Amino acid sequence: MTTESLISEIKKKNSFLCVGLDVDLEKIPVFLLKEEDPIFSFNKAIIDATHQYAVAYKPNTAFYEAYGLKGWQSLEKTIKYLNENYPEIFTIADAKRGDIGNTSSRYAKAFFEDLGFDSITVAPYMGKDSVEPFLAFENKHTILLALTSNEGAFDFQTKKVGDEELYKHVLKTSKDWKNSENLMYVVGATKAEYFEEIRKNLPNSFLLVPGVGAQGGSLKEVCKYGLSENIGLLVNSSRGIIYASNDIDFAAAAAREAKKMQQEMNTIIDGIR
Numbered sequence: 001m002t003t004e005s006l007i008s009e010i011k012k013k014n015s016f017l018c019v020g021l022d023v024d025l026e027k028i029p030v031f032l033l034k035e036e037d038p039i040f041s042f043n044k045a046i047i048d049a050t051h052q053y054a055v056a057y058k059p060n061t062a063f064y065e066a067y068g069l070k071g072w073q074s075l076e077k078t079i080k081y082l083n084e085n086y087p088e089i090f091t092i093a094d095a096k097r098g099d100i101g102n103t104s105s106r107y108a109k110a111f112f113e114d115l116g117f118d119s120i121t122v123a124p125y126m127g128k129d130s131v132e133p134f135l136a137f138e139n140k141h142t143i144l145l146a147l148t149s150n151e152g153a154f155d156f157q158t159k160k161v162g163d164e165e166l167y168k169h170v171l172k173t174s175k176d177w178k179n180s181e182n183l184m185y186v187v188g189a190t191k192a193e194y195f196e197e198i199r200k201n202l203p204n205s206f207l208l209v210p211g212v213g214a215q216g217g218s219l220k221e222v223c224k225y226g227l228s229e230n231i232g233l234l235v236n237s238s239r240g241i242i243y244a245s246n247d248i249d250f251a252a253a254a255a256r257e258a259k260k261m262q263q264e265m266n267t268i269i270d271g272i273r
Helices: 003-013 030-034 038-050 068-085 101-114 128-135 166-174 189-201 219-226 250-272
Strands: 017-020 056-058 090-097 119-122 141-147 183-187 207-209 233-237
Touching: 017 038, 017 090, 017 250, 030 038, 038 068, 038 250, 056 233, 068 090, 090 101, 101 119, 101 128, 119 128, 128 141, 141 166, 141 189, 166 189, 183 189, 189 207, 189 219, 207 219, 219 233, 219 250, 233 250
Parallel strands: 017 056, 017 233, 056 090, 090 119, 119 141, 141 183, 183 207, 207 233
Antiparallel strands: none
16 A cells, blocks of 8 residues: 555545554453454454544554464454455554564565565664665555653663664664655654654654553644644554453444544544644
8 A cells, every 4th residue: 555545545534543453362252252263253343343434454463473373364364354345444564573684574575465464563673674675565664663652662762872862863764764765653652742853853754653542642642743744643542442342242332432533533634624
């Protein structure tokens, strides 16, 4: 998917909602455990109920890898279902990969070609040659970890390198990498006060924003400082949507929560038109 296609979908739905598909078999409705593939059955129901409000879905691959081969097959089926039935939806492999060049190339092939994801999250710690193999794929996007929402983010990301914070150094350096126009960035909603500074370095780049809802981030604050001319945000909600209910009405409950976020986003978008 091109950036232009994503922007078009955001405008069409008046939404920049990304739904995180972080499936835990201990949290899904018990009756689904009788299904041949409970994870896929859960995802399919959530997707069908929420797709009209969302522009992206983000499976965290750890929640699938934890179940071995069956979990990986569930992930494969989920992405195939999205690509075949909702091709306008932007898909994100939240895999946080990154290694030496030839290894990164294999990771990129696995997620972009074999599974068919539109994008993948990547850790920048190993630098340019660990990220550029992902950027080499046409119409695919690499989402670089910039300033994350977890408490440990302050261990390294905000420490100064010379006279600037490390995360700012990552942002500036990454813009010089080959095919950097295919970069997006992860910025946690719990770091809303940093968005104004980030937009000075990245005025037009898309930011993937986890941490709204269950982690305490404020959509209003994120948008106040983070919106760009073309919206430029994908705000993720996982637990607050997919686990809104663990009963027979789980999909309908997820749809209600997704609709609430979409309506709030619609109000914000209307306010800047």
